[in-house]
Amino acid sequence: MLIPFLLLSAAAAADNNWPQFRGLDANGAGTGAPPLEWNGESGKNVLWKTPIPGLGYSSPVIWGNRIYLTSAVPASGSGAAVKLGLYGNIDPVPDEGKQDFNVYCLDRKTGKVLWTRTATSSVPKIKRHPKSSHANPTPATDGKHLVAFFGSEGLYTYDMNGKLLWKKDLGTLDAGYFQVPTAQWGFASSPILRDGMVIVQADVQKNSFLAAFDAASGKELWRTARTDVPTFGTPAVVPSADGSKQVVVNGWKEIAGYDVKSGKRIWHMQGTGDIPVPTPLYDNGLIILTSAHGPGRPIYAIRNNAEGDLSKKPEAIAWKQERSGNYMQTPLLNDGIGYFCLDNGVLSVFQLSTGERLYQQRLGAGSSGFTSSAVAAAGTLYITN
Numbered sequence: 001m002l003i004p005f006l007l008l009s010a011a012a013a014a015d016n017n018w019p020q021f022r023g024l025d026a027n028g029a030g031t032g033a034p035p036l037e038w039n040g041e042s043g044k045n046v047l048w049k050t051p052i053p054g055l056g057y058s059s060p061v062i063w064g065n066r067i068y069l070t071s072a073v074p075a076s077g078s079g080a081a082v083k084l085g086l087y088g089n090i091d092p093v094p095d096e097g098k099q100d101f102n103v104y105c106l107d108r109k110t111g112k113v114l115w116t117r118t119a120t121s122s123v124p125k126i127k128r129h130p131k132s133s134h135a136n137p138t139p140a141t142d143g144k145h146l147v148a149f150f151g152s153e154g155l156y157t158y159d160m161n162g163k164l165l166w167k168k169d170l171g172t173l174d175a176g177y178f179q180v181p182t183a184q185w186g187f188a189s190s191p192i193l194r195d196g197m198v199i200v201q202a203d204v205q206k207n208s209f210l211a212a213f214d215a216a217s218g219k220e221l222w223r224t225a226r227t228d229v230p231t232f233g234t235p236a237v238v239p240s241a242d243g244s245k246q247v248v249v250n251g252w253k254e255i256a257g258y259d260v261k262s263g264k265r266i267w268h269m270q271g272t273g274d275i276p277v278p279t280p281l282y283d284n285g286l287i288i289l290t291s292a293h294g295p296g297r298p299i300y301a302i303r304n305n306a307e308g309d310l311s312k313k314p315e316a317i318a319w320k321q322e323r324s325g326n327y328m329q330t331p332l333l334n335d336g337i338g339y340f341c342l343d344n345g346v347l348s349v350f351q352l353s354t355g356e357r358l359y360q361q362r363l364g365a366g367s368s369g370f371t372s373s374a375v376a377a378a379g380t381l382y383i384t385n
Helices: none
Strands: 004-007 044-052 061-063 064-075 099-107 113-122 144-149 155-159 164-168 193-194 197-201 209-214 220-225 236-239 245-249 255-257 264-271 281-283 286-290 297-303 319-320 333-334 337-341 346-351 357-364 373-377 381-384
Touching: 044 064, 044 099, 155 197, 193 236, 209 245, 236 281, 264 297, 333 373
Parallel strands: none
Antiparallel strands: 004 044, 061 064, 064 099, 099 113, 144 155, 155 164, 193 197, 197 209, 209 220, 236 245, 245 255, 255 264, 281 286, 286 297, 297 319, 333 337, 337 346, 346 357, 373 381
16 A cells, blocks of 8 residues: 655745644644645645555654654555544454554655665554554654654664664553453554653553653653553643643543653543543643543643642633543644544634633534544644545
């Protein structure tokens, strides 16, 4: 299977880097002025188009004039396709055989593949969801290091020219459905790079943890055990009220904030969506978290001075919405407004400072799935189904 990777013409002029999942702060807000219309087949408003072998649901990242992305390439045959749309099948894809877990570097202006590295070649330890891939985590970079995470197949850090600096085997990371352990879905949480540290969240069937590694050497700086079911969100580094920084992670049993230097838990609370996927976000003193599935679909706005068990400190939660949260998509925050799109295309828009719902509308006809996270640029929302 070949993935056509496209770059829209006006987007190539943007100056800012896009170093991790959802951009620097994961809020999905970009610069530049991308086109409102394009067509991959006709080439309208497409600067270049480069085929990438295999299957990868990771997002590309950008640093300077280079684009980095990952893919899992079957050693033989074309590999299984993905199943799109709205459906409830939880069965994993049967054994697909050996895969090459690849990292690619492309020229941003021309689309030319500058280098390819095979991190490892192996039979995946965990099967994937039919809507997923074996290369789900988005890479992260700080301009010196490029981190690629393939879940059970390992964590790899390269320099910007593709030289392997270090790698880590973090064990078998089975992030399947906790109620049906045979439903293996692959691994999805992306690494982040902040202040010389690689931070990974691994909420899995057994021995979940949050950990930080030195970006230059791979030395483990700290590891904190977590007591949660498998989750699929990416951690976020946000400012605390006292000027320090904290790592915030989504969860069901344990939504929590941790000191970025030590990994010590600062605050925690239980969520109500039992398959947490969206990444935490930050806006003007508020930590925004959402999840859905199971008993609820909440949105929480937590003050960044929160401490301890928040079930005993309701004042730490600035506001909450009980039934408007996202299942698959990380919300979009832009200019003090939060955009939350459900899988069926119902978009709810909130004032982040107060939690007031500003409007709600349906995108599409209700028969297509809205899985990918929205982005914004030049006063325009881009929401794909």
